[in-house]
């Protein structure tokens with residue numbers, strides 16, 4: 001007699017992306033991965049930024065620190081794509097293929113995959129966008145950073161045009177739609193917010209609201225500018241970890257607690273429970289055979 005086997009459900013794909021360096025993608029990817037692990041989810045991590053490898057190094061640092069400190073620090077499973085040199089065109093195609101196969105295989109072992117991306121366009125970055133259940137775009141609070149999404153009239157602040165990165169996301173969404181897949185939930189997350197109200201903060205806020213109506217994303221007030229979001233990189237820790245005197249080298253402050261709250265609010269906004277099993281990955285990925293798994 002054969003035991004009934006629960007069908008494999010596709011791994012949920014969370015992509016952190018913005019065609020702009022320094023907007024906080026790797027920092028946010030790491031915090032989301034750790035937050036999911038703290039919710040007892042099995043988390044895989046993929047770093048598509050094969051030059052900087054910040055996400056990779058962050059996770060490796062965490063593993064090393066867990067060993068050194070003797071603490072039970074959960075670490076996401078890092079999957080490196082087998083790509084000799086992604087800057088060479090033919091290797092870019094191999095990178096996309098490798099990404100597709102890796103994600104499909106994760107359905108057997110993981111609940112979520114968090115993908116960090118480079119701040120520039122590439123085939124694997126585009127493929128990641130078309131696989132995303134949730135796309136998080138961290139954005140520094142400046143019109144310079146908003147420029148990747150749209151341009152504005154300097155007097156009225158009306159949106160005059162949409163920009164290259166917004167078009168990349170639109171194309172990925174259209175691709176999903178044509179395959180009958182659930183729409184990507186696109187969340188633009190403000191990062192490094194100043195803690196004091198400023199004219200710039202207010203203007204950027206109305207600019208983003210205008211854009212969100214035009215481009216169909218949700219905007220959330222994400223993370224403030226806080227040392228806590230960058231000071232633990234060498235130990236691979238995040239604002240969500242046990243931050244005591246031994247790991248910090250100093251006493252935790254109110255800022256740690258508030259930082260943690262900001263990440264929790266981001267997780268709530270992601271509505272993880274609403275992600276449905278729609279077989280969307282298997283529709284898209286080449287060469288897999290789920291029944292054989």
Ligand SMILES: Nc1ncnc2c1ncn2[C@@H]1O[C@H](COP(=O)(O)OP(=O)(O)O)[C@@H](O)[C@H]1O
Pocket residue numbers: 020021022023024025026027028054119191192193223224225226227229230
């Ligand atoms: N909310 C924040 N507060 C303080 N520093 C931040 C915050 N988010 C990111 N940073 C810092 O900003 C820089 C760029 O962040 P990073 O995550 O590497 O961006 P990206 O991956 O988009 O290039 C890093 O020095 C990082 O530590």
Ligand SMILES: [Mg+2]
Pocket residue numbers: 025026027049052054055117
């Ligand atoms: Mg990065």
